[in-house]
Amino acid sequence: MPNEQLIAANDRVPEQVWVVGAGIIGLTAALQLQAHGLQVTIIDKEGVAAGASQGNAGHFATSEIFPLADPKLLLNLPKMLIDPLGPIRILPQYFFRALPWFSRFAVNMLPNKRLKNSNAIKGLNCLSIHAMKELTQSCDCANLIVTNGSLLVFEKTPFSRVVQQWHRYADEGVPVRLLTGNEARQLEPSLSPNIEYALFFTETGHTKSPKSLCEAFAATFIERGGEILRAELNDIETGKQLSLKYTSDDGQSERIATPEKLLLTTGAWSKIFTTKLGYKVPLDTERGYHLMLPNKIPLHRPVTSFERKFIITPMSEGTRLAGIVEFGGLHAPKSNGCSERFLVHGKAIIPMLENVNEFHDGVEWMGFRPSLPDSLPVLGKTKHSNVFVSFGHQHLGLTWSALTAKLVIQQMTGRKTDIDMEPYSIERF
Numbered sequence: 001m002p003n004e005q006l007i008a009a010n011d012r013v014p015e016q017v018w019v020v021g022a023g024i025i026g027l028t029a030a031l032q033l034q035a036h037g038l039q040v041t042i043i044d045k046e047g048v049a050a051g052a053s054q055g056n057a058g059h060f061a062t063s064e065i066f067p068l069a070d071p072k073l074l075l076n077l078p079k080m081l082i083d084p085l086g087p088i089r090i091l092p093q094y095f096f097r098a099l100p101w102f103s104r105f106a107v108n109m110l111p112n113k114r115l116k117n118s119n120a121i122k123g124l125n126c127l128s129i130h131a132m133k134e135l136t137q138s139c140d141c142a143n144l145i146v147t148n149g150s151l152l153v154f155e156k157t158p159f160s161r162v163v164q165q166w167h168r169y170a171d172e173g174v175p176v177r178l179l180t181g182n183e184a185r186q187l188e189p190s191l192s193p194n195i196e197y198a199l200f201f202t203e204t205g206h207t208k209s210p211k212s213l214c215e216a217f218a219a220t221f222i223e224r225g226g227e228i229l230r231a232e233l234n235d236i237e238t239g240k241q242l243s244l245k246y247t248s249d250d251g252q253s254e255r256i257a258t259p260e261k262l263l264l265t266t267g268a269w270s271k272i273f274t275t276k277l278g279y280k281v282p283l284d285t286e287r288g289y290h291l292m293l294p295n296k297i298p299l300h301r302p303v304t305s306f307e308r309k310f311i312i313t314p315m316s317e318g319t320r321l322a323g324i325v326e327f328g329g330l331h332a333p334k335s336n337g338c339s340e341r342f343l344v345h346g347k348a349i350i351p352m353l354e355n356v357n358e359f360h361d362g363v364e365w366m367g368f369r370p371s372l373p374d375s376l377p378v379l380g381k382t383k384h385s386n387v388f389v390s391f392g393h394q395h396l397g398l399t400w401s402a403l404t405a406k407l408v409i410q411q412m413t414g415r416k417t418d419i420d421m422e423p424y425s426i427e428r429f
């Protein structure tokens with residue numbers, strides 16, 4: 001073979017399916033594709049678990065069955081926005097850019113839409129933990145998963161409201177128990193005496209390390225013959241023959257790959273590609289933060305504060321305090337003051353954090369939740385027979401990952417899907 005042909009053959013990537021994005025959504029999907037006998041390459045511009053998937057709160061939050069578009073939010077929003085310790089922010093320079101998303105979000109507050117969206121969320125939640133257990137067992141990393149429930153704690157909320165919250169979940173079939181403060185402290189002795197009540201979601205769980213979970217999935221994927229490249233997808237040309245333009249790690253040259261199928265799992269960065277594919281998908285990002293403390297506290301399960309709207313999760317690396325919803329797009333730098341906020345709230349819920357030395361001990365992080373106004377992900381086929389998508393998993397990407405991987409790959413390989421995929425279709429916009 002002449003030399004030029006050899007070079008061309010080496011440059012051509014022979015894999016049949018390319019998965020773009022090595023977050024939890026891409027990794028779980030790639031494993032499912034392999035399980036169906038396909039040859040898979042994952043590319044990611046920054047490597048494995050570089051995005052939201054490494055820094056999330058680690059909670060398998062199957063109790064969260066309510067869409068975020070809740071009319072009650074409108075009453076509390078002004079207070080939340082002006083409170084410097086509050087859970088929601090809009091960067092002033094992003095306000096007008098976020099308006100179209102907010103207007104769609106407001107439409108999703110209508111009772112009929114809310115009911116439809118909630119049913120679609122429930123459809124995913126009820127199968128999620130089982131799918132995750134199955135996948136972690138097959139990848140020999142089930143030790144990273146803990147399923148001993150989670151607590152939603154209340155400090156000052158009147159008892160009648162706590163009971164209302166309890167019924168709200170229980171009436172929807174979420175396994176939940178109402179506890180007094182003392183009963184909650186029997187489960188979690190490090191909780192503050194100020195906790196008066198708690199809801200104990202008995203069937204939820206958490207991972208000891210979202211990053212280690214992604215790394216374990218990536219290692220299994222490679223062991224099974226998969227390839228992970230550090231490369232950035234720049235362009236997609238659809239048609240009978242798919243053509244993907246990408247820049248490899250050396251950043252020097254643009255290359256072309258021609259896999260048979262493409263699965264886009266680019267999280268909050270997906271919009272540019274869906275536009276290219278001919279869709280107007282109202283994807284935006286809810287930027288979220290965590291403060292990772294090296295301190296291990298005797299906490300056995302995630303604890304969320306109802307009033308303070310943040311979560312504390314025990315992890316193998318220490319204790320993670322996470323939350324905040326910030327609208328500010330993909331390019332603005334991290335906002336200041338998040339660590340202080342987390343510490344003020346964290347100390348109120350777990351007094352032994354009082355000893356934490358503000359900046360030296362903790363590592364602050366920001367990530368991009370990929371969010372649609374209806375709180376549903378975008379899954380499955382597109383109008384291009386060789387292009388599939390899985391993104392927009394908002395606050396529940398870790399929770400839904402193993403299941404949505406299974407569903408998307410069922411559809412991609414022409415099998416019957418375990419649930420109806422219509423509510424999550426890209427055609428819904």
Ligand SMILES: Cc1cc2nc3c(=O)[nH]c(=O)nc-3n(C[C@H](O)[C@H](O)[C@H](O)COP(=O)(O)OP(=O)(O)OC[C@H]3O[C@@H](n4cnc5c(N)ncnc54)[C@H](O)[C@@H]3O)c2cc1C
Pocket residue numbers: 020021022023024025026043044045046047048049050051052053054055056057058059060061231232233234265266267268269287288289290322323366367368369370390391392393394395396397398399400
């Ligand atoms: C603070 C916080 C707390 C959270 N807590 C929880 C929780 O407790 N439970 C839960 O279920 N979910 C939680 N989430 C949500 C969850 O983390 C996300 O929904 C999930 O990680 C999304 O996964 P992903 O793979 O779609 O996106 P990502 O993890 O962001 O991965 C997308 C990947 O695509 C790559 N990429 C983008 N563009 C390109 C390109 N052009 N070429 C190549 N690669 C590209 C990126 O580099 C990135 O690695 C939380 C999120 C945040 C921010």
